[in-house]
Amino acid sequence: MVDHDEAMARLRDSDPATGSHPDLNALRSLVAGKAPASQGTDHVTAVHDDLMRGPSLRAPWIAAAAVAALGFGGGGYALGAAGGGETPIVSASSTEDDSRDDGTDSGTAGESAPLGDDGAAATAMPGVDAMGSDEKSMAGGSGAMFDMGPVRLQAGPGLSAERGTAPVRALTTDEDPAAFLAAWAERIDFQGVAPQPESEGAGWYGEHVLIEVDTMRVLSVSTAGGALQLSYEDQLRSPYCTDMYEGMSAEDLATMKEEFARAMGPDIPFPDQAECQPPDGALPTTEQAVAAAKDFFASTGLDVSDYTLQASEYQDPGVNYVMVEGWPEGQRGGELMINASVGPDGVYSAWGAVGEMTSLGDYPVISAVEAVERYGQRAFAVEYTVTLAEDLAAQSGPTDSLTMPVPEYDPPESGPLAPGDPLPLLMADKVVTDAELTSGTMWTSSGSVEVPAWKLVTDDGAHYSVLALTDESIKWVDWRQ
Incomplete structure (x- = not known):
């Protein structure tokens, strides 16, 4: 089945962040938006179970490829893992109570786009159960x-x-993805190399990607979906880095290393679990998270001055970061979105889509x-x-x-057939x-x-x-x- 729901279309099919850790909130959003129109009580969409087996969902460098294969698209769902500087953006005295307020930047306080057609599928709202049965959802x-x-x-x-x-x-966009990637890397002093997959089908990324070998940070850019879509990810600083290795058998680990080598080439070594540096420190306040996200997107060279930025309504209580989302004036919930996940050390993951609608x-x-x-x-x-x-x-x-x-x-009454x-x-x-x-x-x-x-x-x-x-x-x- 081909899905064209707007809640997904804004985040799919350009592949700038394939190879990233799938953010749980974004995945919930995309799954909620992927449900087809009802064609009967027995209509289901099949998903091949091979995508959910083996090591392919246990490593940050493979997980996104499997998710993309489900039709969720390339960079859109990848909102987690891009490390900032060594200086924490919040002090140790910050508390969790003051870090979940509704601070916004040029927007209505506390207002946030829902995370799917069934809002409660992604966030628990008052009066809405986990399945979103409340009519308001x-x-x-x-x-x-x-x-x-x-x-x-x-x-x-x-x-x-x-x-x-x-x-x-x-x-559409007038940006050249190769030139944009080179300028972006130079602007933030990103010393990256391009993966060299052994074959055209072995790569996990789009055509325009750089990986910093020492840090495993990733920059990727694409225009395949019409807009300029960009992704930044610091995979070793991701809160999911260590989890990707847990419970993995020696056989699965060996398979993952083989797939990694085929996708990355000889210049990018396979990261060891010991290299993971999950964020540690006080959770940033929403105001601090929004400010950090704004600074990050300014570093890309894009003009997002007309984008409203605010903390997402859904915040996963089990992770040490704040999600921030943004959209152009009058286009909330549309194609052109920017997202960032901000931890104690700053932005560790970000994704954005910038462009304009052109008449045909x-x-x-x-x-x-x-x-x-x-x-x-x-x-x-x-x-x-x-x-x-x-x-x-x-x-x-x-x-x-x-x-x-x-x-x-x-529902109509039913009974046995004669x-x-x-x-x-x-x-x-x-x-x-x-x-x-x-x-x-x-x-x-x-x-x-x-x-x-x-x-x-x-x-x-x-x-x-x-x-x-x-x-x-x-x-x-x-x-x-």
């Missing part, structure tokens, strides 16, 4: 996120059968009646969904921001009473694209989105090539 999202079973849409009277045109925009011109679009018919096709209802701007805004706002009524259902009985298959037929041509975001193999979409409103107040481009404006590419 379902802010935003199309009707398929609220439906307890499969749905068929039918066009009601009065829907337009006329076609038209609408604009399409793509995420006006494209022909289908009618509202055709959109209802198209929703019945799996390719558009499941594989290539569009996230509407209003749903994304609700996901990124207060947890009680709902874009439609939350339905209440009584010979000759028809098979009971759950299906709800809904009538589309209104339709609006609007815009939304979807993911393509060329990056994030803002596309025209039909918002189909049904008789129960729910709405469903479907791509509005005509068939002539779509090129189906066989993924097996």
Whole structure:
């Protein structure tokens, strides 16, 4: 299955941080956003269990590659591990009580983007259990996120059968990734070498990456997803460094070393567990963490002056760092995000995406009646969904921001089948009473694209989105090539 949920699209497919420690919060966010639209109670997405076996998730230099293979993307989830200077940014007298306040930088205090379509899947909010069953946790999202079973849409009277045109925009950047990486490394006096994988498929990183051999710090840059995406990671200072070795058998360790050698080449030695230097010291306050993150992103040479920076709403109590997130004005929860994890010694991991939406011109679009018919096709209802701007805004706002009524259902009674009985298959037929041509975001193999979409409103107040481009404006590419 190909996922195009906006909560994931902002963090995937450019691979600048492949090879990083997966941050638990970011992974929870991505998993929450990866759930497909409901197509029935028996619809599941298969994940090959080979990705979850052996040493591949036990070492920081392999874990991210396996996560990326799941479709979570390259640098987006990697928010942990980039060491700062030797001088702690907080004093030993700081306490945990004053380190979890809601300090912000140019933003509403205490406000934070949720971490997935089901906010409670990533953070425990008041009144929301671990599975996010509280209705308020379902802010935003199309009707398929609220439906307890499969749905068929039918066009009601009065829907337009006329076609038209609408604009399409793509995420782009003018930055050259190789030049940016070289300038960034020089600016922070980063003495790194490029990995030399033994074959094209053996590498764990994108094309533009530097690794500092003595410290195992990593800089990586990519423009594969449209925007400039960058990642910085200090793997030996990561709080997860030691954990990656624990419980590993001698056989697994040997396999990991072989994979490392194939991916890195002869110039980068395999790190030993004794080299891990997990952060030790008082947890920074949110104000200190935001300030450290701001200084770090300034060191990249990027202008992020219009980005709002604040501590993330979710903070993992089991680790000694504070997560900071940022976004451009008016684009909270969108494609262009910056993130940093800040420990006692400063930033030890950071990731960012910077760019702009560029017009590709006006494209022909289908009618509202055709959109209802198209929703019945799996390719558009499941594989290539569009996230509407209003749903994304609700996901990124207060947890009680709902874009439609939350339905209440009584499941139908069920019983044993008798010979000759028809098979009971759950299906709800809904009538589309209104339709609006609007815009939304979807993911393509060329990056994030803002596309025209039909918002189909049904008789129960729910709405469903479907791509509005005509068939002539779509090129189906066989993924097996």
